[in-house]
Amino acid sequence: INSTVDTLKHYIDEAAARIDKELEFAREIQLSALPSVYPPYPERKDIDLFAAMYTAKEVGGDFYDHFFIGHDKMVLVIADVSGKGIPASLFMMKSKTLIKSLAETRTLTPSQIFDGANSELCNGNDAQMFVTAWIGIYDIKAGTLTCSNAGHEYPAIRHKDGSFEFVRDKHGFVLAAMESSRYREYELPLAPGDTIFVYTDGVTEATNTQNELFSEDRLLKALNEVPDPGAETIITHVKQRIDEFAGDAAQFDDRTMLCLKVNETQ
Secondary structure, X not given: OHHHHHHHHHHHHHHXXXXXXXXXXXXXXXXXOOOOOXXXXXXXXXXXXXXEEEOOOOOOOEEEEEEEOOOOEEEEEEEEEOOOHHHHHHHHHHHHHHHHHHHOOOOOOXXXXXXXXXHHHHOOOOOOOOEEEEEEEEEOOOOEEEEEEEEOOOOEEEOXXXXXXEOOOOOEOOEOOOOOOOOOOEEEEOOOOOEEEEEOHHHHOOEOOOOOEOHHHHHHHHHOOOOOOOHHHHHHHHXXXXXXXXXXXXXXXXXXXXXXXXXXXX
């Protein structure tokens, strides 16, 4: 009996090590699919952009993206797939690729992009996964950001010489949950000196050792602690405040943030 137990323990340890290795490999693939070189458009002096995903232990479903469609329109995306592990990672890759391909047609508005993505993601979704997502298309010449929100966190905006405040937009339903869902859009002015900050719920729901949440209030306070920082400084500072708050408490969700500041050019 002892020999059998020892043999079983050996096989269990081997299986656990193999699973850990496969999860790490899946995470590397996931991270490689996200933009990681900053500044991403060094030739563009009119924008200051930075994004980062600070990962938890497991493979998750957070993702962000940013890309130009034409010379003067930029697409910003941030999203969070339900669940953890390799299934969430695979659904994340499918969602990211689908949203980008729809946006790159250049003919669809943010709400139409989500309409199309939702319809496609509902097909064959036997695992019943879903995605919260926010998308914005920034028209640099017009100074407007056209957005749509599919059950995602509220974005925060700071106008020149002002303070960050949340945009309490009207959420649509999450993507991939109901094929009949339709999405609305709204427009925000984004002029030189203005900043937009978006994030996943791993930011506001980070916990400390007393099981308290970091919360929207602490996030807003962190965003407003530095008078007029650049995009990378904002994200680095928010992460620092989260780390100080969380202390030694284990975190089980990725913390993903994206920030765009419109520069004042001569």
